[in-house]
Amino acid sequence: MLDEDGYFGEKIAAAYDDDEAEMFRPEAVTPAVDLLAGLAADGSALELGIGTGRIALPLAARGVPVHGIDMSRAMVARLRAKPGGDTVGVTIGDFATTKVDGRFTVAYLVFNTINNLTTQDAQVDCFLNAAAHLAPGGCFVVEVGVPELRRLPPGQSAVPFRITPTAWAFDTYDPATQAMSSNYVTIVDGRAEHSWLPFRYVWPAELDLMARIAGLRLRDRWEDWNGAPFTGESTRHVSVWEKPLS
Structure with a gap:
C-alpha cells in the first residue's frame, strides 16, 4: 500500500502489526525462527526487508546476531520501539542493492517480500546481493506464495x-x-x-534460475516452515539456496 509518506510509510507502519496480527502469532513465527536459527548456526543473519522486526527480534533473542535492510524508516522505527529493538542493526536502503559490512551464514526474505521488487531485474539483483553477503556454505531463504x-x-x-x-x-x-x-x-x-x-509475482522455477545466476544452488524446498512437502497443490513455498564452499 502506498501512502503520502511513500512505500510503507507512516500510515501503513502504524497499523501494520495489527493488520497482520495472524502472522505475529507464535505458530507463524516460531517455525521460521527455528529454521533460520539452525541455518545461522554460530554465524549471523541478514534480513532483507526487516520491517517491524516480526522475525528479526525473536531470532536475535535466540542469540543470533541479526542485521536488517529496509527502505521504510517508519517501519524500522516500530522495530526500534520494541523490546530488544536496539540490539538489531539496520541499514536504510533498497534491499536489492544495498551493501552492509560483514559476511552472513544466512540471509532471508519472508512473507512474500521478494514480490515487493516489481521488476525481474530487481529480483535478480536481490539474489546477487544476497549471495554477495553470504559466507561460503551460507544459505539464502525465501518464503513466497505460488501465483494463484x-x-x-x-x-x-x-x-x-x-x-x-x-x-x-x-x-x-x-x-x-x-x-x-x-x-x-x-x-x-x-x-x-x-x-x-504493487508486486511482481514469481514462479519457483524462475527463482531457481535467479539463484543460479547468483551462483547459488537449491538445497531444500518445502510448502511451509514446518517442512511439509512442496507439491503441485501448494499455495506457497519456503526455499533454501546454498552458496558453494568454493
Whole structure:
C-alpha cells in the first residue's frame, strides 16, 4: 500500500502489526525462527526487508546476531520501539542493492517480500546481493506464495482473499507482465477508501534460475516452515539456496 509518506510509510507502519496480527502469532513465527536459527548456526543473519522486526527480534533473542535492510524508516522505527529493538542493526536502503559490512551464514526474505521488487531485474539483483553477503556454505531463504493463476477463469484478472461487511481485499494479476497488486477497499464513515500495493509475482522455477545466476544452488524446498512437502497443490513455498564452499 502506498501512502503520502511513500512505500510503507507512516500510515501503513502504524497499523501494520495489527493488520497482520495472524502472522505475529507464535505458530507463524516460531517455525521460521527455528529454521533460520539452525541455518545461522554460530554465524549471523541478514534480513532483507526487516520491517517491524516480526522475525528479526525473536531470532536475535535466540542469540543470533541479526542485521536488517529496509527502505521504510517508519517501519524500522516500530522495530526500534520494541523490546530488544536496539540490539538489531539496520541499514536504510533498497534491499536489492544495498551493501552492509560483514559476511552472513544466512540471509532471508519472508512473507512474500521478494514480490515487493516489481521488476525481474530487481529480483535478480536481490539474489546477487544476497549471495554477495553470504559466507561460503551460507544459505539464502525465501518464503513466497505460488501465483494463484489457476483460480482465474478466462477474462478475469482479480482473486478475492478477504471479504467482511466493511472491507474487501483482492489481488489482481497480469499474466503478460507478471505484474500484480493487492487492493484493499474499506468502508469508513459510510465512504469507501481504496489502497493498493504493487508486486511482481514469481514462479519457483524462475527463482531457481535467479539463484543460479547468483551462483547459488537449491538445497531444500518445502510448502511451509514446518517442512511439509512442496507439491503441485501448494499455495506457497519456503526455499533454501546454498552458496558453494568454493
